[in-house]
Amino acid sequence: MDISAAELLQAWEDGASLHPVRKALLLLNTAWPEIALTTFGETSIGERDAYLLTLRQALFGPTFTGVGSCPACGEPIELSFRVEDIRALPPPHESDAxxxxxxxxxxxxxxxxxxxxxxxxxxxxxxxxxxxxxxxxxxxxxxxxxxxxxxxxxxxxxxxxxxxxxxDPQANVQLALDCPGCGHHWLQSFDVFPYLWQEIDDWAMRTLNEVHLLASAYGWSERAILDMTARRRGLYREMVI
Ligand SMILES: [Zn+2]
Incomplete structure (x- = not known):
């Protein structure tokens, strides 16, 4: 699996108006072009989500964070968990009835x-x-x-x-949560795709902003800027602002 900044940005743009399921397939086809186009559509939802977890870890690291609230007392809850905490065993191959x-x-x-x-x-x-x-x-x-x-x-x-x-347990991830305020215990479902797409959306806006700053300052092309490592783009950005 290998996906460049330019490819991710293209997938983000192409996917913007698509149904979420098509967005997810487009992302996976971009990240794993060597796998036949039909394959991701025909793998079970859990197997597809396992690939999305792998992609998410490669792009943004293994830790998920978020905020929610206790359904019993309304206290704000900070969530933090890792990819390996929600990885399930792979389901049987889809041809197995x-x-x-x-x-x-x-x-x-x-x-x-x-x-x-x-x-x-x-x-x-x-x-x-x-x-x-x-x-x-x-x-x-x-x-x-x-x-x-x-x-x-x-x-x-x-x-x-x-x-x-x-x-297909990967298709139905449940987080076991405890409220530190009232001790209430509950299960909350977690869907990796909307979370990942929001991160890609945020990343794309940050990246476009960097391209804008560096292109304005140095006259470099969008492609040349996207081909740099994120670290190098970030360092130039700091010098410009
Ligand atoms: Zn509570």
Whole structure:
């Protein structure tokens, strides 16, 4: 994995108006061009997020920080955790069909991927999107009543979703938090992509500002400035301001 400042800036610009799932795929394709274009779309969400964690560590280091608030007493909470704290074991390869058997129903299914998320993104209600996602992921159904994938009993659907979450833990990162004020304990989900994209957004604005300062002061081209190391750009910037 190797991504230059110029490539990251280009991905940031190209991705600006895209759906978040497409943004994430664009970033991964930029960072790992040697991996076929379709691959990232077809890896499970957790596997995709594992790549995003690797990219985030390479770009901005291993530590995540943030602020939140206690849901019980409202006290502000400072969060700090590392990439290795939220790394899960890799899920089975996406071609491995998962299976559940419940209520005289046996269902074979696969884990959802980014292409599935894009396919259901236009559904207005969360329930419709969830149902469409399940339909895409069910590979086969065997039931005494001859049920199809679109008429699974509710407990079977629920069990299927739970099994999907268990099989792809990286897609469902939960931070265990404690409030120092009132002792309340809760789980908060953490999605790496929005966090990473915000960091890239901030980085891009800082970098454009550096390009502007150095180009104005020295007449260097944007490309020449972006090709410098971040350290060298930063040192010149200090001399200019
Ligand atoms: Zn509290």
């Amino acid at each position: 998962l299976e559940i058997a419940l209520d005289s129903c046996r269902v074979w299914f696969r884990l959802p991927n980014s292409l599935d998320l894009l396919a259901v993104a236009s559904h207005r209600s969360v329930d419709d999107a969830r149902r469409a996602l399940l339909l895409r992921c069910v590979l086969d159904v065997e039931s005494e009543e001859g049920r199809g994938a679109h008429e699974l009993p509710e407990p079977v659907e629920r069990a299927l979703v739970e099994q999907m979450e268990r099989a």
